[in-house]
């Protein structure tokens with residue numbers, strides 16, 4: 001038995017829609033319906049949310065609810081560090097993707113001297129900063145905090161000092177500075193990016209395995225190329241946004257669905273392959289939104305099917 005610990009993170013303050021806070025519990029409902037006890041088989045802890053901020057107008061238009069996100073980053077980062085210190089494996093079931101920068105900060109704080117690789121399975125690049133965002137929604141910014149890069153080359157917003165100060169504070173939670181080097185950040189399935197994100201991807205030469213490339217090469221080749229690419233890393237984190245998958249095969253039960261995504265079978269095969277790597281120290285699944293699901297609870301059912309195999313693979317390592 002690996003010492004998996006579930007961290008339930010229902011924070012949904014960084015998305016443009018509501019409902020992803022119900023995602024982790026939508027997974028539990030699938031388990032219950034299928035008579036599975038997986039969520040009772042391991043210890044768990046809840047991350048403290050700041051979702052009450054959704055009931056008032058945001059104070060910072062270019063970094064909406066950033067004061068709440070700082071608190072969420074702190075709790076996620078702290079709980080990751082405690083989980084790892086207890087020789088447990090943190091497996092996060094999260095709502096929106098905005099807090100994943102806190103996950104990365106916590107991993108880096110737990111292993112400050114180790115070289116971290118991040119595999120970001122997503123339809124989106126999540127590379128905006130308050131300086132470049134068109135919406136102010138912070139679920140598009142977690143990787144800028146991980147890379148410690150504001151992309152001011154593409155600046156479109158003039159930030160009030162209070163906002164820029166809070167952004168610097170957010171980037172310093174858990175670990176000050178860059179948590180991951182650009183060459184060790186790998187995307188899979190990114191296909192919906194804005195021009196500012198394309199610019200930073202080009203400037204930092206970030207690697208994206210497109211849907212076409214995945215279909216062309218197949219899961220096994222993608223996994224072996226990524227493991228080769230991250231051979232110099234000591235530890236690896238996999239962040240799985242369910243919007244990476246094709247909404248025709250899954251559903252629109254996610255905050256920002258994008259057509260022409262990864263197939264469910266190839267996603268499962270890739271994730272199983274990636275989590276088999278002994279360097280894996282943390283896994284996270286995000287952005288299931290049952291409120292938006294036109295097929296009742298199909299997105300959670302799909303994610304649960306994948307999660308079961310991921311957990312079995314982690315167990316059998």
Ligand SMILES: [Mn+2]
Pocket residue numbers: 097122123124126241
């Ligand atoms: Mn995402």
